[in-house]
Amino acid sequence: MYTMKKQNVSDAVIRRLPRYYRYLDDLHLKGSIRISSSVLGEKMGITASQIRQDLSCFGEFGQQGYGYNVDELRREIGRILGVDKSHRIIVVGVGNLGRALIQNFHFNDAGFLLEAAFDVSPDLAGAEVAGVPVLNVTELERFVPAHKPDVAVLTLPQSAAQQMADRLIGLGVRGFWNFTNVELSSQAENVRFEDVHFADSLLTLSYRITER
Amino acid sequence: MYTMKKQNVSDAVIRRLPRYYRYLDDLHLKGSIRISSSVLGEKMGITASQIRQDLSCFGEFGQQGYGYNVDELRREIGRILGVDKSHRIIVVGVGNLGRALIQNFHFNDAGFLLEAAFDVSPDLAGAEVAGVPVLNVTELERFVPAHKPDVAVLTLPQSAAQQMADRLIGLGVRGFWNFTNVELSSQAENVRFEDVHFADSLLTLSYRITER
DNA sequence: TAGATTGTTAATCGATTAACAATC
């Protein structure tokens, strides 16, 4: 059973957890019952040592001579990631990207409940996208204190991003999944920003395909 | 002037370059002429040492006692990233996400020329999205050898991703900007995959907002 | 010139890998 062991788990470890989770999910779906760190490492292209070292940050999930139970380890990592918490999430900005996420992204698989979307356009207010109600942003002051979403997905124009983040932080939101390609900041306690910087990502690809 | 110095630049350095590029672009737009590593470091929340160490992988861009010319350094980093190369790019899969990227993402700012988009649906073939022609995927065998795109954006269903990657690699594509949340691989030489794993990103945010 | 700041070398820190005793 998962019990926090290390005080400070490094970012490198945390960023590897979702990948472990994906691989274990895959193995589970394919019917695998057990796996050893060496076999998993080979599959993932990393060392068995790293897997064992990473897992040891959170507890002891294996058994000598046997390895790990796939489904058990999968669930433990899910728990570590908070997948079992049913975090609540809202989308702010229902343009192409916001709509794409609402329609295609499996929030449930990551343990999130998508409760509503918000947009400045009065034309969108009252509509639904894939069963998710779209409200006017003026409703935020009523909705957020009542529903206490944990995370806001920011898929709105850059120019409005920081101001909207401040507004939502004031209303109690503590997590931001930021697609605006702008760096946001806040003095407030316990606020977390996770940036998805498309441009940065494409530029690293550009670097790697550039002949030199 | 930028000349390659180090043989192997670490991934950590490469992933910081786009961020330098963004900050310098910003400073340039705001009219800054010069900047020192210490002032830039303070702005970015990193050490001056790291900036100087990173840049030293590629050449000598500063001047003792003065610092760096903002516009010059910006252009040098752009060159390192390949922004000046006018790489050609195509989008494969014109669903919500593909459409969102075509309509909203500034490929030009990253030095990419978006030449066409492809989809399996006959309904979309012949249409245009934001001025970009949409062709049927059957046209790939004609189009790719003729236009030699450097990168393919994969915004199609997971189930078709690896097969499409293999097909495009066979036609000569060497870079993949992969939004399918599935890990792709290839034995072929010089093929590069850059993954944008939405789920992984959200799960790390989930971890960080989870109370424990 | 004097002050500032670079590029680089050396020191430190942290992350990855290897090794192995413990044990299922």
Added chain:
DNA sequence: TAGATTGTTAATCGATTAACAATC
């Protein structure tokens, strides 16, 4: 039991930070 594999400690490797001579 013997073989396999863990969790952890120790060794190695790489990345970050500090220090400083060179010099604009």
